[in-house]
Amino acid sequence: MPITVQGAIARSKGAPVELTDIVIPDPGYGEVVVDIDSCGVCHTDFHYKEGGINDEFPFLLGHEAAGRVSIIGEGVTHVAVGDFVVLNWRAVCGDCRACKRAEPWYCFNTFNATQKMTLVDGTELSPALGIGAFAEKTLVHERQCTKVNPDADPAAVGLLGCGIMAGIGAAMNTGNVKPGNSVAVIGCGGVGDAAVVGAKLAGAGTIIAIDRDAKKLAKATEFGATHTIDSAGLDEDGVVAAVQALTGGFGADVVIDAVGRPETWRQAFYARDLAGTVVLVGVPTPEMMLEIPLADVFGRGGSLKSSWYGDCLPERDFPMLTELFLQGRLPLADFVSERIRIDEIEAAFAKMASGDVLRSVVML
Ligand SMILES: NC(=O)c1ccc[n+]([C@@H]2O[C@H](COP(=O)([O-])OP(=O)(O)OC[C@H]3O[C@@H](n4cnc5c(N)ncnc54)[C@H](O)[C@@H]3O)[C@@H](O)[C@H]2O)c1
Ligand SMILES: [Zn+2]
Numbered sequence: 391m392p393i394t395v396q397g398a399i400a401r402s403k404g405a406p407v408e409l410t411d412i413v414i415p416d417p418g419y420g421e422v423v424v425d426i427d428s429c430g431v432c433h434t435d436f437h438y439k440e441g442g443i444n445d446e447f448p449f450l451l452g453h454e455a456a457g458r459v460s461i462i463g464e465g466v467t468h469v470a471v472g473d474f475v476v477l478n479w480r481a482v483c484g485d486c487r488a489c490k491r492a493e494p495w496y497c498f499n500t501f502n503a504t505q506k507m508t509l510v511d512g513t514e515l516s517p518a519l520g521i522g523a524f525a526e527k528t529l530v531h532e533r534q535c536t537k538v539n540p541d542a543d544p545a546a547v548g549l550l551g552c553g554i555m556a557g558i559g560a561a562m563n564t565g566n567v568k569p570g571n572s573v574a575v576i577g578c579g580g581v582g583d584a585a586v587v588g589a590k591l592a593g594a595g596t597i598i599a600i601d602r603d604a605k606k607l608a609k610a611t612e613f614g615a616t617h618t619i620d621s622a623g624l625d626e627d628g629v630v631a632a633v634q635a636l637t638g639g640f641g642a643d644v645v646i647d648a649v650g651r652p653e654t655w656r657q658a659f660y661a662r663d664l665a666g667t668v669v670l671v672g673v674p675t676p677e678m679m680l681e682i683p684l685a686d687v688f689g690r691g692g693s694l695k696s697s698w699y700g701d702c703l704p705e706r707d708f709p710m711l712t713e714l715f716l717q718g719r720l721p722l723a724d725f726v727s728e729r730i731r732i733d734e735i736e737a738a739f740a741k742m743a744s745g746d747v748l749r750s751v752v753m754l
């Protein structure tokens with residue numbers, strides 16, 4: 391029997407988040423229903439609401455979630471009812487050309503539920519990143535569920551489901567930060583601070599946090615930044631010069647853009663050492679364009695990479711990072727700025743914009 395629960399949707403471009411009844415179908419082959427415990431508010435949810443991802447409204451928002459498997463469909467073997475899981479939006483297929491060439495973190499054919507959740511009038515919902523977890527229950531593919539240690543606080547480990555994993559992985563996987571490397575991170579929200587944490591875990595020497603909000607820089611220092619640059623009064627060249635001044639005049643080995651705008655990407659491009667690495671983990675919107683002298687692309691060398699979900703493998707990384715958290719070696723709980731109700735998401739977007747929170751987490 392389909393189940394009706396409350397969910398938070400974005401009905402049309404720019405419209406405020408709306409609480410409404412949504413209908414969850416019985417899980418089909420390989421699908422499961424998960425009772426959501428917690429779901430973080432990520433900047434990507436805001437991008438969805440503003441139409442910055444695509445126009446497939448209405449969206450069921452929310453995708454940084456932990457919960458318990460409550461109903462399983464036919465053929466489900468990966469999880470059982472009662473399992474404590476973190477939801478992931480890149481359930482690797484094992485069979486596409488990326489998977490076959492042993493680069494499954496790029497998987498081009500990731501699994502989602504094929505049935506649709508709907509509004510009560512039958513309108514199909516587009517779940518954010520194939521998850522849609524600002525709801526009491528959601529429908530996902532069984533492979534989107536990664537079992538982790540149930541001793542962990544859902545509000546903290548649920549964040550591994552998106553932004554925090556993306557940031558940690560941007561440093562450790564995409565940036566391939568090595569012990570002693572210098573790393574600069576532009577934009578110190580949840581994703582950028584997680585990149586600071588990832589750089590520290592990987593043994594970086596100098597970790598430079600850059601933001602135009604002084605509150606964010608103070609927090610980044612708590613997470614392990616060794617130096618900070620307040621970019622509020624600086625132009626692009628000023629930011630580059632400040633990074634060079636902190637790295638022997640050369641620039642950082644790895645620069646991570648956790649904002650995702652042309653100007654921050656250019657700062658990253660020029661603020662790295664020759665043959666250094668740029669990692670773009672912030673998500674640009676479709677109208678953004680980049681103009682850069684091709685001679686500089688050639689002349690500065692190195693690698694220019696994007697980080698989809700921190701190039702993570704959920705089945706490998708979520709349980710491992712949960713254990714590091716439980717051992718006190720990964721400060722996941724420090725990313726939880728506040729725990730809120732499902733009717734406070736719009737207010738959480740405002741706090742995100744004003745820089746007052748790293749993560750507001752909806753408790754369900
Ligand atoms: N690649 C991925 O898989 C992935 C996953 C999750 C989120 N993201 C993206 O990462 C980005 C950051 O997400 P978040 O949740 O941390 O957002 P956030 O809003 O919490 O943080 C953004 C930070 O950037 C700072 N900032 C904005 N403009 C700046 C500028 N010009 N110079 C310096 N700092 C600036 C803000 O002050 C803020 O601290 C978003 O674009 C989000 O969509 C990507
Ligand atoms: Zn694949």
Ligand SMILES: [Zn+2]
Pocket residue numbers: 432433434435453454552553
């Ligand atoms: Zn996200």
